[in-house]
Amino acid sequence: MIGVMTLIVLNILLRALWGAPIRGTYEYVGLFTSLAVAFSIAYCAVREGHIAVTFFVEKLATKTRKIIQVCLNVIAIIFMGFISLQLFQYAGDLARRGDTTETTAIPLAPFLYFISVGFIILGLVLLVKVLDNVKKEKTQ
Numbered sequence: 001m002i003g004v005m006t007l008i009v010l011n012i013l014l015r016a017l018w019g020a021p022i023r024g025t026y027e028y029v030g031l032f033t034s035l036a037v038a039f040s041i042a043y044c045a046v047r048e049g050h051i052a053v054t055f056f057v058e059k060l061a062t063k064t065r066k067i068i069q070v071c072l073n074v075i076a077i078i079f080m081g082f083i084s085l086q087l088f089q090y091a092g093d094l095a096r097r098g099d100t101t102e103t104t105a106i107p108l109a110p111f112l113y114f115i116s117v118g119f120i121i122l123g124l125v126l127l128v129k130v131l132d133n134v135k136k137e138k139t140q
Contacts, residue, residue, distance in 0.1 A: 004032050024104035029110050031101070038118030045125045066133055073130045080123035087116035 007028055015021040022028075044050055057065050091112035099108050 001035075001036055002005065002104075004029050024101070024106075027101040027104055027106065028079065033108065033113055034111060035118075038115040039121070042118060042121040042125050045122055045129075063137075066137060070130050070133050073126045073133075077123045077126045077130070080119045084116045084119040084123065087112050087119065 007022065007025060011022045011025040034052070057068055091109045094112065095107070095109035100106055101108065
């Protein structure tokens with residue numbers, strides 16, 4: 001993110017001072033930000049930094065809450081697998097067609113492959129959480 005911010009500031013300065021912006025800044029920022037978000041989501045899940053809406057379940061018993069959490073995480077794991085698979089297939093289609101960004105001609109497929117990996121990592125984080133919850137429930 002520091003690199004993206006530096007690129008944006010440099011682009012603004014070069015445009016203002018010399019009238020020569022960095023070619024493809026918009027594309028670079030979009031591509032690198034998408035990678036940062038894709039890999040940050042799993043880290044956020046590990047740190048439990050996401051927003052959780054607990055209004056409806058906070059009044060339930062602890063065991064019921066854990067069952068709901070496990071069920072929701074299993075659904076999320078399936079969803080992350082589906083997203084990863086679709087992104088991977090789409091990246092393959094883009095690679096076969098040779099799609100690139102318009103200005104800088106950067107191939108798009110590698111970025112989609114990396115984003116797919118980010119969703120796979122998120123699915124694995126959720127799987128570990130499910131296994132931990134099930135393991136804790138068995139030991140109690």
